[in-house]
Amino acid sequence: MSENKSAEMYQVWQQDKDHYIHPWTDFSTFKETGSIVVEDSDNVHITDGDGNQYLDGIGGLWCVNIGYAREEMAQAIAEQIMKVPYYSCFGHHTTVPAAKLAAKIAELAPGNLNHVFYGCGGSVANDTAVRIIHFYFNQLGKKSKKKIISRIDGYHGSTYMAMSITGVKFDHIGFDIDEQLVHHISCPNPYRRPESQSIEDFCDEKVQELENKILELGPDNVAAFFAEPIMGAGGVIVPPKGYHKRTLDVCRKYGVLYVSDEVVTAFGRLGHMFASKDEFDIVPDIITCAKGLTSGYLPLGATILSDDIYEVISKPQAEGALFTHGFTYSGHPVSCAAGLKNIEIMERENLCGHVQEIGSYFEEQLKTLMDLPIVGDVRGKKFMVCVENVANKESKELIDPEAQVGNRIADHCQKRGLIVRPLAHMNILSPPLTLSKDNVDFLVSTLRESIVETMKDLKQDGYL
Template identity: 80%
Template sequence: MNYLDKEMQNVWQKDKDHHIHPWTDFSSFNETGAMILSGGDKAHVTDGAGKRYLDGIGGLWCVNIGYGRQEIAQAMADQVMKIPYYSAFGHHTTQPAAELSAKLAELAPGDLNHVFYGCGGSVANDTAVRMVHFYFNQLGKPSKKKIISRIDGYHGSTYMAMSITGVKFDHIGFDIEEELVHHISCPNPYRRPVEQSLEDFCDEKIQELEDKILELGPDNVAMFFAEPIMGAGGVIVPPPGYHKRTLDVCHKYDILYISDEVVTAFGRLGHMFASEDEFGIIPDIITCAKGLTSGYIPLGATIISDRIYDVINKPQAEGALFTHGYTYSGHPVSCAVALKNIEILERENICDHVKEMGGYFEEQLHTLSDLSIVGDVRGKKFMICIENVANKETKELIDNKAKVGNRIADYCEDKGLLVRPLAHMNILSPPLILTKENIDFLVSTLRNAIESTISDLKEEGFL
């Protein structure tokens, strides 16, 4: 860290000595420490040494309106001076919590009119589980407890949310709940057999869901978790019709469908919510976070239908309460930020911008397909994954020891671009305000990084 001045070197050392980072590779962290991010403006961030980067990650899928929004800072300050916090337990509320709940009910599809708040996506999904279990208990169906989700689906890292998560790499060394949670295979069209049509592949996945329900017993299955596009599992876009058909199967067996829109909501695909507008479904529950506040402050929400609310809003016994919630449920400062964030998204027509520039983003990234290791470029709008392979015909992966995703990310970082490495893949989820010039820089930088990586891999015998 010799490039840092004395103050930043001190910060770097404190962080390395005392800050436990999420998803840390301790094999390298104890030596390299962390990059210090000290500033941000629009779609760029600045490190502790003053170097500027185009943020191709959007913080972590979430800085949708970009950095440095004075309106957000003012909304925070104004609310702090009015009332910074009050418990939402029982019969108390604040104006931002009430206003945001009404706004989310207006934006959400169908009759999803009731909102419960937590502090992030993991908690939103944990809340969904508890609510669904409570719902079926109230209906006199206490055996309906089991959860079905998908391999490579990501739903968070609290104990239950990580159990629902199907990314097996994330389970290494940790315990998960294996009695309640059951996984079906990932609907990844790129990895289907060469001879199998997209339609047959979709049929197979739908049948697998129904078979799993029948195996577990419909009276035992309570809910199905699905991201509209699977994010951290590799930006997997299921085949056409998949979502509608999985919803139909769930409702056939009185199973609630939970659409995890922690990543896809608030503009990333060009809609406030993607479930209906992009994929034509109205789920029973939507969970969201990230873009809800554009990452400016923690907030998550679990949005439920009238059907569910009309059951859970009745006492289960005389004097009984709905005993679920958090100290910071409906935090007024977080809710005020979310309201201002949504106001900006609407006022600046950011969803329309995403539809226009997101199309250009997709188109330009697909030009990388001519590179020898780029096997698949997939995703929608500002949510894209590049999957790198050793052989395009067989789709054979490059040896894990090559750390191809990290190599590409490192080359990009050197040239002023941040992209996310994920094993042999690189993921792009930038702020939604990218300009054509930003996109051109991103794609050309990524091309150069992949070309440099190909050269290294050949020289080292990985290709």
């Protein structure tokens, strides 16, 4: 690297450290270490400001489904900017990309989910869902139906309402949430069930817990149940078979709306455009999505509503009254153009089929890590996988949190040219959907080497 280039990157690093407040920052180390400056990218790789290349095992953040630096995506974005870079969609205006993308999403979504409300990301999509659900029940004259149920370790975003729905307790430390409106039930994590309990009994217990919570709060007070098909940031939790169908049945029984949070799982990550129906055989009342909708190229989220909900909310509540919900950037034409091009690429290249094939290989190869002494569980589906590390495989006892085992493994991976996501004692993998078998082999072998190296460190430091 030239001296000028090095000086420029140092300046960027310093500016970032001095002025940019990052999400989920560890301030105990950030003020000293700062950030890795990501300067370039191509397909499944990113390159930092020092010229080091990494296989991106996390797809940015569950996002870059079609891979980095797609020229035709850049062209589609540029063409829309030169046509209409922005126009308000309030009232009786629209743009070509916003209308076409809404129709395409309705075509791809299951059942009668035919109506799309746009926001800027997953948190906003879930906030919108809550606001519309409350409005829906108000319109029906059921004004007490307000409470929301979600699950411990579920993640639904970081705006005030979305974080209240989120059940990851670590994320609540020091911040306020609405504990009167939102109530949480247990995480349906089969790996952490009692050793003596069958998977069937575990599923029965978790389904019954939802019904009990509805009865405890009162069916006339419960508006909705929020559930990710696979829980992402809570540790890639795949619930027991039949769990989603049965919890949907419970919701139907008590007139509770079912919101499937597909911010991570939609648009190919599990090998389907939407996972709710194709993977878990349910048609929810609402689907929220973002991330893979544009492959992260531009911010965009969507709240997809059923015909039944739309019929209620689309009737004027009073003479001259409006549906007063929305954002300046709702249906942003450039973001919607990116969404359309993203879906076009996915369909043309059969990325869902690719994920079905290579994703299965990815799962199989990652499961070979189970022979390592600290790997207690490898779980997930296709390109959404978690490796959980433990001190004892039999008891499932965790390694001392102070050891920061997930961070240690991620650091060793990074030194070897691989980015994985640390989450306490776990490491999460959500690579671009364009990963090849050779990429998978590199990822798994590098992760193995890094876990082995971490085990040596842990023994040396007295944690094993």
